[in-house]
Structures are given as C-alpha cells and as structure tokens.
Amino acid sequence: MAVATGSRPASRGTGQTPGGRRRLREGRLDRTFYWMVLPAFVLFFVFHTIPVLQGIFYSLTDSPGYGEWNFVGLANYAALFGDERVRDAYLFTFQFAIVCTVLVNVIALVIAIWLNGRIRFRSTLRGIYFIPYVLALLVIGYVFQYMFNQSLPAIGQALGIERLSTSILADPSLAWIGLVVMTVWQAVAFAIIIYTAGLQTVPAELYEAASIDGATPWRQFWSITMPMIWSFFTINVVLSLKNFLQVFDQVIAMTGGGPGTATETIGVLIYRGGFQGGEYGYQIANAVIFMIIIMAFALFQLRVLRREEVSV
Template sequence: MSRRGPYYVMVVPAVLIFFVFHTVPVLQGVFYSFTDSPGYGPFELVGLRNYVALFGDPRVLHAYWFTFLIAGVSTVAVNVVSLTIAVWLNSRIAWRTTLRGIYFVPNILAILIVGYIFNYLFSNSLPALGERLGIGRLSTSLLTDSSTAWLGIVILAVWQAAAFNIIIYIAGLQTVPVDLYEASAIDGASPWRQFRSITFPMIAGFFTINMVLSLKSFLQIFDHIVALTGGGPGTDTESVALLIYKGGFQGGEYGYQSANSVVFFVVIVTLSIVQLRFLQKRETSV
C-alpha cells in the first residue's frame, strides 16, 4: 500500500499526457479521414470516398513509390556503411572512444540545419568543383534534376542515420568473444571468413534491430526533403509525409490527407512486422 502513492504519481500523469497528446489526436485523425474537412469550418461525412480516391491519385501513388525507393536504398546503404565502420572501429585500440564520439555527432545535429548545409554543398560547392575538374555531370546541382535529386536525399539520410546504427553495431560487436577469433585465426580463417562465420551470426539480433528501425525511420522521411528539394523539381521528390503535410495543412485537403495518413500508418506497421519476422527467422538459420 505504501508503494501505490509514488506509483500513481509517476505513472498516471504519464498515461494521461500520452492519451491527450497522442491517442486523442490519432483518433481525431481517423475520424476526419471519413470527412471532406479542409482543416477549418464545416465539413460532412463522406464515408470511404477519401480512401477510394487515394488509390487512383497519381500524385499519391508517386509519393508512395518515391518513399519506398528512398527507404529501401537508404536502409541497405546505411547498414552497410554503419557495419563497415563499426567493425573497423572495434578493431582500433587507439582513439577508439574519441572516434565513437566523432561518428555519433551527426545524430545530435538538427537535420534541417544540416540539410541546408548539404543543400549549399550540392548546389554551389560541388558544381564549382565539377567545373574546375571539367566533369560535366558535376557542374550542375544534383537537386535540380529529378533523376539525381533522390541521390542527394539518400546521401544526407545515410550520413545522418549512420551515427545511431554504428553505436548499435559496436555494442553488438563487443558481445562477440575474442576467443572465437583467436581459434579461427589458428585454423587459418581469413578476415572475411571470420566475419561471415563468426561476427555476423553473433550480431544478427543487432542487425535485425537496425534494419527495422532504419526502414521505419526512412519511410517517414520529411526534414531531409524539406531542406534539400522541398519536394521538387515539381513533385518528383515528394515523400508521403511531405505530401500529407502539404495537402493537409496548406492545400485544404485535411480530411483527404487524414485518410492518407491512416493508410500510411497501416503500411508502416505491416512492413515493420513482416520485416521483423523475416529477419528473426533468418537469425535462427544463420
């Protein structure tokens, strides 16, 4: 009985705050997805009309395709880069702690500020360097061409997200017994063989965590695109999150984009569950 007081004091306020600022807005969003609300003034219930219209809207379909492209490429790239750096850092004795701190810095910085810096690099510094070197492809900004703008977004996303993944992988690498490497070295195993047969199977759980979190994060990509392209040229680099924001808060499509957000939520949850179960099964077979 004496412990119930502190328990309720700590838990009840947290639950109430979560319910008011998270659960209630989510339920309101679901309700508005069945209306034609522009975000203000009167509205009417329209049933499933918004959901049906989503599947025939070219702009929405393109946003989903572009989001899946960015999320897929970035998830693979960030895990390859992060695991490579983590393995290298784990093998370094000198400056190990300092290097970990340096590599974690991108995760601390505000992505909008970093994005504007990358925007300047892609739009000014890189073209100037391309002109001096006589490289035609680099003499113009990556962000002005729809065929290359997505690459700039991927570069920024991977650079910023790698910091967190590196820390997770380093934590996993530290759980691998050194004796296994020593025994394999005596048997003549190459570094690649050690990685494939010892390192990766031992950190498979950490790989699963990073893959799931990376995909979920990249599917919700927003700040990177705002800072680099704003969704342009035209709407070629418009992600689902950016489309929901533009249409819902700036385009008078609050009800329509609320339906889009509900569908997007279901997509993210479904992909995360499928990915998690697939990778967990793979852990047992590695």
C-alpha cells in the first residue's frame, strides 16, 4: 500500500494548514499587544488629553476659576501680547533657562570627563554627585534661601565684605543669581550621569591612536569625544532647556517671584494669576501659548542637534 510522502495534510476538523494556524496565532498576539496598551492609553487620555482640551476651552472664556463665566473668544490671547508683566515674565524665564542650560552642560561635561578618568572610587563619586537630584526641589530651595538670607550675610559681615553683608535675594538685580546657583547645583547631577554613560561608549583605542598621532587633549575632545557623545549631548540640552523653561519650585521657595516681580517666571505668573488672582481663563490662555512655545523649541532643538549629529 502506497503512502503519500508529499505535503503535510490539513488539520482534522479545522480545515486549517499549519501556516494558517501560525497566522492566526500572530493575529491573536497583535490583539494582545493592543489590550496591553489600552489601559495606558485610557489613563493618558483621561488624565492628560481631556484636561488639556478643557484648558483650551476655558482659555476662550473669562472664567475666574469658579462661578459664572462668559465666552470671550480670542480676547485673552490678544490681551496677552499687550501685557507688560507677561512680557517681562517670558523674558526672564528664557534668560534664566538659557543661562542654566549652558552652565549645567558645561559643568556636567567637565565633571563627567574627570570622573571617567578616575579608576578608584568611580562608583562612589557618581553616587555622591547624584544626591542633589534625588532631593525635593522645595527642600533644596528653602535650604539655599536660608543660606543666602542668613549664612552668607553673616559671613560677609564677619569678614567685612560689604557686598556679602546683605542677602542677594533682596536685590532685584542680583536675586536671579541665587536662583541660578541653586538650580545648576541640583540639575547638574542628572546631566553628569548621562554624560558619564556616553563617555563609556567611546573606545579607549581611539584616544590611544590619537595620542600616538600627537593630538592634544583639546583636539581629542573636539575630534573624538564630542562626535561620539553628541546624541547624549542632544538629550541633555533638550531636557535641560525644557525643564528650566518650566521652573517653578525654585522660585516659590527662594524668592516667591520677588523682589517685586524681578524673578517672576511664566509658571509662577500663571499660578498666581490663575489660582490666586481670579484670572483663570486669562492665565490658561497664557499656559496654552507657553505649551506651544515649549513644544516648538523642543522640536527645533531636536531637528538642529540631530542634523549636527549626522554631520559629525
């Protein structure tokens, strides 16, 4: 009796070939992924997308945050462009963010390069440098406020240094320096970790070959280190600028936006006007514009820095 030795028979009862069952399993696997993503999507939509849409709607009203309100269209947006206090807040926020972004990345890169050359105690030093990042911003802010208001003036008086005898946080022209010092001290920790991770991806053989060719340390930095860690540099710059544009806790803890409105950032202005000043709809419009600006800056940064990443 002859036995067929060709292709395998179809499964009994189902009429499906093994390939068909495989495709069916793949289809079920795809649906499983969708079910896994669905809870996160629902949470994001409920707690993020819906509030954003509600905020955009209220930015078109004169709502004080409670009680009755009227639809005013784009009047809030038009008024923002003529508000001098809003312009000052935007100017200070961008100046603050740019200064802090530059300082954080320069200091973090220098420390990361120094740490990368330390063989002993490398892990311990990384842990020490990361401590400021895990502390609460409000706690750090109040500590620095005490230092600038009490400790430094006392030291200045004892040493006879008139400039340090009074708190710089009470000086409208110097208060921003205290904010920058505190913010850079806290934020540089995270940037160090990113740069340290990037430097570990650079092969040591490249530096050895460059040294043999007579390249100076400065030349090695620009020709080897920066091209190899440019993607890490991009991450740090984008995250730093985004976070510093949204600065809030530091200002609340150290200066409260003062003296006067000298250190009032956009976040502080939105909080004060929207939740304390009865300008809920007006400041929501301010928040919408601010959100668009941050998104535009982030996209612009990524596009420019990634272009540079390709060129290097």
